[in-house]
Amino acid sequence: MSQSIIDEITKDQLKDDRGDFKVGDGVRVHLKVKEGDKTRIQVFPGIVIARKGSGIGETFTVRRIASGVGVEKVFPVHSPVIEKVEIDRESITMRARMYYMRDRIGKAANQVKEKRLYEGRS
Secondary structure, eight states, X not given: XXXXXXXXXXXXXXXXXXXXXXXXXXXXXXXXXXXXXXXXXXXXXXXXXEEEOOGGGOEEEXXXXXXXXXXXXXXXXXXTTEEEEEEEEOXXXXXXOOGGGGGOXXXXXXXXXXXXSOOSOO
């Protein structure tokens, strides 16, 4: 099969409201969790350390520290299980992947260079 045919078939499944975050941003991923016959929303907060792929196969990795242990989850960007992706804080990053965050411990594990609301100095 040609790549253009695959793109044509999957274009109606793409979610266009989820592409506004980037690597380094602090996000809260709202997931739909099904337990028995009930569904609820579970929030996974953390820092986006990677974004890979394109089209329907695009994924992003979110890392957070839970009880002193680093936890990473890989989410498909266009998954129907994801309700929404909230941006907590924007950052200024100089690279496409932030895998060096895995080596950080304690307070440094959550520190990224944040974008300021004002650019001038007083």
